[in-house]
Every structure is written in C-alpha cells, then in structure tokens.
Amino acid sequence: MSDELEIDIDALGKRMDGALNALRQEFASLRTGxxxxxxxxxxxxxxxxxxxxxxxxxxxxxxxxxxxxxxxxxxxxxxxxxxxxxxxxxxxxxxxxxxxxxxxIPELNEERRRDLARVAGQYAENARIAVRNVRRDGMDQLKKAKSAGMAEDDHKIWTEEVQELTNAAIGKIDAALEAKQDEIMQI
Known part of the structure; x- marks a missing residue:
C-alpha cells in the first residue's frame, strides 16, 4: 500500500470531521428557549x-x-x-x-419546537450529504489508483476503510441530531 493513499484517507477523515464541526455550529445557532x-x-x-x-x-x-x-x-x-x-x-x-x-427570548410553544427540530434535521441532512460527497471523492481517488495499477486486494481494503470512515461520520451526525432534537423538545 502506498503512503500517498494513507495521506488521502487522513484528509478524507478531516473533511468529514469538518462537516460535523459545521453542523455543530449550525446547531448552536438554533434557539432552544x-x-x-x-x-x-x-x-x-x-x-x-x-x-x-x-x-x-x-x-x-x-x-x-x-x-x-x-x-x-x-x-x-x-x-x-x-x-x-x-x-x-x-x-x-x-x-x-x-x-x-x-x-x-420568548417561551417556545410546541409547534415552534417541532419546526426547530425539523430545521435541525435539515442541517443534519446537509452534513450527511457533505460526508457522502467526501466519500465519493475518496472512491474516485481509489478508482484512479486502481486504473494506475493498484492491486485488487489493496483496492478492496481501502474501499472498506473509506466506507468505515463514512459510517463513523454519519453515526456522529445522527447522534448530534438526536441530542439537539432532545434539547429542543425539552420543556
């Protein structure tokens, strides 16, 4: 396995973490009462x-x-x-x-709480899309490496690693969304 791909994997992970950080900033701007x-x-x-x-x-x-x-x-x-x-x-x-x-800051009514929870869901979906775009970039890099002579086994290992990074990032996004929605719905 080449060192170049490891650096790319690290860069993909950092970009996915960036999407999560952006989501946390958007969540901080949502009013919870x-x-x-x-x-x-x-x-x-x-x-x-x-x-x-x-x-x-x-x-x-x-x-x-x-x-x-x-x-x-x-x-x-x-x-x-x-x-x-x-x-x-x-x-x-x-x-x-x-x-x-x-x-x-007025007291939030039930309808406004639901609206804010929906907005939080939209922010989370945008973050998931950003993570999937990073995953797509990683998979494109792997396709190019495979066509440049990467071994089939190495390609499979790297593909699984990119997918694991993606799953971990989306899991963190889902956890952050659930926590924010609980906070919003709390009276």
Whole structure:
C-alpha cells in the first residue's frame, strides 16, 4: 500500500470531521428557549457596503437566561442590525434602547419546537450529504489508483476503510441530531 493513499484517507477523515464541526455550529445557532450569544451567528447585517456578522458590529451579552443584549458600537447601524434580526427568522423582536438592542427570548410553544427540530434535521441532512460527497471523492481517488495499477486486494481494503470512515461520520451526525432534537423538545 502506498503512503500517498494513507495521506488521502487522513484528509478524507478531516473533511468529514469538518462537516460535523459545521453542523455543530449550525446547531448552536438554533434557539432552544434559552438565550445564547451564538444564536445571532447566522445573522448578517448590510454594513459598510458588505454583509457583516452581528458579532463584528457590537458586543453580545447574555445577562439573563431569557435575554440577549447587543451593544452596537456604531450608532448609525442600530436600525440596520434591528432590521436584520427581525428578518432573520429567529422569531425575536428586538427592543431599541439607544445603541443597545434588547432581545427577549420568548417561551417556545410546541409547534415552534417541532419546526426547530425539523430545521435541525435539515442541517443534519446537509452534513450527511457533505460526508457522502467526501466519500465519493475518496472512491474516485481509489478508482484512479486502481486504473494506475493498484492491486485488487489493496483496492478492496481501502474501499472498506473509506466506507468505515463514512459510517463513523454519519453515526456522529445522527447522534448530534438526536441530542439537539432532545434539547429542543425539552420543556
């Protein structure tokens, strides 16, 4: 077996882990009825001519379990941040107080919890697709190696290893999804 393929297998594993890390970040942005500064991570504000994350325009703090405060540094951007948060789909209506936006986190009802669980499922499916794309890339590399003279036995061993990596990554994604859905549905 060549060392090149081992490096490729390691790279495939890292790419699959990257999909899982991206999923965890998306999960962190899902609201579960408790305030979290990371819930504003996906919110982009049109500022200074380009989309900018809220956390680069002000300080985000969580003083209470059901309240997020955003202290905007540039007074001229307060309305833009307010509008971006309202249009983000988070279901939060900011209250302006000078350069401070108060974001009261409402109690989640059963319907909203189901919607969030569905969104978490969509995020997990996107992560599974990313893992399967990495698997496909690995299998393409193995086909090229086989046509370049790789032994049949070596090809089979490497194919099984890529499949094991894929199964492990998808298992981690499913476990993360189940944990997040349990957290969302918890009252």
């Amino acid at each position: 408790r305030a979290s500064a990371s819930m504003l991570d996906p919110v982009m504000v049109e500022a200074y001519g380009s989309p900018t994350p809220v956390n680069q325009l002000g300080t985000i703090t969580v003083p209470e379990p059901r309240m997020v405060l955003v202290n905007i540094w540039d007074k001229s951007l307060v309305n833009a941040v307010d509008k971006a948060i309202r249009n983000s789909g988070l279901g939060i209506n900011p209250q302006m107080d000078g350069t401070i936006l108060r974001l009261p």
